[in-house]
Amino acid sequence: MREWDGMNEEATIPVGGAAARRWAVDVATMAVIGLLMGFLGPFASERAPIVGRYVYWLICMVGGGLIGVVLDERLARRVPETWRRVAVVSVLMTPLVSLHVLATEHLVMGGPFGWAGYGRLLWQVWPISLAVMVVRALVWRRLPGRVETRTVVAPPLPEAEAAFRRRLSAKRRGARLIAVEAHDHYLKVHTDAGEDLITLRFADALSELERAHGWRVHRSWWVAAEAVEAVRWRRGAGVVRLTGGLEAPVSRTYAPVLKDAGWF
Numbered sequence: 180m181r182e183w184d185g186m187n188e189e190a191t192i193p194v195g196g197a198a199a200r201r202w203a204v205d206v207a208t209m210a211v212i213g214l215l216m217g218f219l220g221p222f223a224s225e226r227a228p229i230v231g232r233y234v235y236w237l238i239c240m241v242g243g244g245l246i247g248v249v250l251d252e253r254l255a256r257r258v259p260e261t262w263r264r265v266a267v268v269s270v271l272m273t274p275l276v277s278l279h280v281l282a283t284e285h286l287v288m289g290g291p292f293g294w295a296g297y298g299r300l301l302w303q304v305w306p307i308s309l310a311v312m313v314v315r316a317l318v319w320r321r322l323p324g325r326v327e328t329r330t331v332v333a334p335p336l337p338e339a340e341a342a343f344r345r346r347l348s349a350k351r352r353g354a355r356l357i358a359v360e361a362h363d364h365y366l367k368v369h370t371d372a373g374e375d376l377i378t379l380r381f382a383d384a385l386s387e388l389e390r391a392h393g394w395r396v397h398r399s400w401w402v403a404a405e406a407v408e409a410v411r412w413r414r415g416a417g418v419v420r421l422t423g424g425l426e427a428p429v430s431r432t433y434a435p436v437l438k439d440a441g442w443f
Contacts, residue, residue, distance in 0.1 A: 205248050206241060208318050212311060213240030222303060227288055235287045242283070243276035243304070244311050251312070259415055261316050269309035277304045320414075339390035347375050356391075357406040357421050359384055361399035369425055394436045400427040410442040 217224075217233035224232050250268045258264040277300040284290040344352050347368060354372035361367075361381035368375040385395060393403040402419055409420040410429065417429030417437070429437060 202248075204318065205245065205315065208315055209241040209244035209311070210237060212244070212314065213237035216240060224288075231287055235283060238283045238287065239280050240311070242279050243272070243308065244315070246275050246279065247272040247308060247312050248315070251315075261320075261414075265312045265316050266309070269305065269312050272308050272312075273301060273305045276308055277301050280304060339392070340388065343384060343387040343391075346377050346379060351375050355406070355422070356393075356403045357423065357425060358403065358427055359388070359401040360427070369421070369423075371423060394433070394440070396427055396429045396433050396437065398430065398432070402427050404440070407442070410437055 213236045214233065216239075217236040219225075220227075220232055224235065227235065247268055250272050251264060254264055254268060258267055277297055280300055281290075281292060281297050284296075285292040290296065340356060344356070347354075347370070351368070351370045351372045354370035357369040357371060359366055359368050359381075361384075362376075365376050365378050366381060366384055368377060381399065381401075385401060388401060391403070392405065393401055395401050396417075396419055402421060406422040407419055408422060411418050411420075412429070412434070415431060417434055419427045419429055419437075421427060
């Protein structure tokens with residue numbers, strides 16, 4: 180199962196259809212803002228012919244907005260917090276967007292092309308850039324996740340879990356292993372026959388389950404691969420839904436193992 184949602188707090192770079200969807204949403208968002216600006220006609224643009232005015236604002240907002248999108252994607256890993264990144268991107272994009280606006284104004288409106296006009300634009304472009312990036316962040320926060328499912332079939336490896344299973348109670352020793360959750364000085368072992376509490380370091384449990392078909396998905400969680408029913412990733416963190424309705428967190432550190440397994 181794969182799931183992509185809105186604007187991440189971190190750094191998962193979408194690929195394929197998810198990437199195309201993100202670009203489509205971003206372009207549509209910028210185009211809507213451009214149409215709104217064309218209707219309002221700020222900065223004396225209302226004096227221009229109506230067609231030229233709309234064309235001017237569409238080019239400015241879509242082109243300038245995509246400059247911001249590219250910068251935002253590049254900075255996603257270095258500045259994972261959304262609103263801090265919005266502020267940084269709005270500043271960094273302003274010089275490039277101002278040049279883009281100046282060229283568009285010259286080509287579409289017949290305005291002058293020079294450093295004097297460029298300096299003037301910097302102070303006009305920055306607040307608009309900030310507003311555009313804020314709108315984009317809000318759009319992605321409100322978009323629902325898109326889910327695709329797939330089935331993972333893996334042969335059981337009972338011998339790989341044998342040493343660990345001997346630590347469980349007789350009732351659960353032969354049960355289906357779902358997950359292992361670390362709690363201070365003990366472990367909570369989730370099975371389809373209930374839960375067991377055992378005294379064992381999480382690192383030792385991981386060592387005993389090294390050859391078992393499963394993954395560490397968090398600093399305190401290991402999950403059996405065949406117990407995974409769904410994975411969702413939202414705003415820089417993930418959640419694994421397991422057999423029986425159990426959910427385990429997925430951290431950015433361990434997300435690549437699930438990505439390599441094809442879950443997102």
